[in-house]
Amino acid sequence: EGSTIELILKKLKNILSEAKEMPPNQMVVVIDELGSATQEADGDELGRLVLNMLTRQKVSAVTSTQIQSLARYAGAQLGASLCYVDRQHRIYRGDFKPGGLRALCEEMGISKLLKP
Numbered sequence: 001e002g003s004t005i006e007l008i009l010k011k012l013k014n015i016l017s018e019a020k021e022m023p024p025n026q027m028v029v030v031i032d033e034l035g036s037a038t039q040e041a042d043g044d045e046l047g048r049l050v051l052n053m054l055t056r057q058k059v060s061a062v063t064s065t066q067i068q069s070l071a072r073y074a075g076a077q078l079g080a081s082l083c084y085v086d087r088q089h090r091i092y093r094g095d096f097k098p099g100g101l102r103a104l105c106e107e108m109g110i111s112k113l114l115k116p
Contacts, residue, residue: 024058
């Protein structure tokens with residue numbers, strides 16, 4: 001029970017507790033939507049803290065996030081490999097390419113409904 005962020009933080013606490021107990025290079029963590037369920041600035045801050053802790057503990061991590069500043073931080077400061085997935089579920093190396101939502105709205109006819 002609790003808010004979405006409270007539930008996420010409980011799960012995150014379990015993951016981080018386990019990571020602290022593991023010997024270096026013995027654990028891989030998968031975190032979907034790191035930094036979600038809160039305001040973007042708070043999610044970015046939490047995500048950076050989590051990624052820094054995992055890096056210090058030498059835990060390998062596969063994460064996803066919609067917070068571009070967090071992804072760029074991980075790439076620039078922590079040496080993370082950045083990838084993005086297109087609408088056909090193809091994976092590409094590199095930074096996110098903007099404009100996907102606009103194209104999807106056009107394709108679904110939503111753009112016409114938004115015009116005055």
